[in-house]
Amino acid sequence: AAGVIQSPRHLIKEKRETATLKCYPIPRHDTVYWYQQGPGQDPQFLISFYEKMQSDKGSIPDRFSAQQFSDYHSELNMSSLELGDSALYFCASSGFTDTQYFGPGTRLTVL
């Protein structure tokens, strides 16, 4: 069965640079969620989209923005990167069952 696709899988950036993470949900899933997981931490909700509209916002810094496009893929844009932004970033998608299926994650390292 098709799963959530995230790219890139690994990303290394310098402080103050920008990064763009992409997420391709499971086909026919209409909701996308972004989570951030620091080392040894539980995933923290960042933002979600339903039918291309932002549906909820969590602890997402103002330096981050996200959108969902007409083909339902989503992008998380991160600017002025800080060392503390180093984490695993997961995208999850859900459809009519509401169960969230997680992608493989993007490991971001900020040097």
Added chain:
Amino acid sequence: ELKVEQNPLFLSMQEGKNYTIYCNYSTTSDRLYWYRQDPGKSLESLFVLLSNGAVKQEGRLMASLDTKARLSTLHITAAVHDLSATYFCAVVDANAGGTSYGKLTFGQGTILTVHP
């Protein structure tokens, strides 16, 4: 604010033994999930519990939900090494209205290590 607490946070078990992981949450919820995560990997959905008294079983794992006590348990029977992983419970806040409904609040995770 919804809070989710798991215990224990670390669990070292011998193969063949049984144990239970507990997940308490602070507000009304009608949807509780259990996920498994291997180091550096994604979160794999194990169980979805939707109503009071719900019980689900898959292999050596069994999950239950008591919405009145705001408690879910993940019971491990006759542990094997392959079960070594971090287990998270995650809760959807039933009081979150409209488009806020659906986001997951996770427990801290329980790191399970099964020894021969």
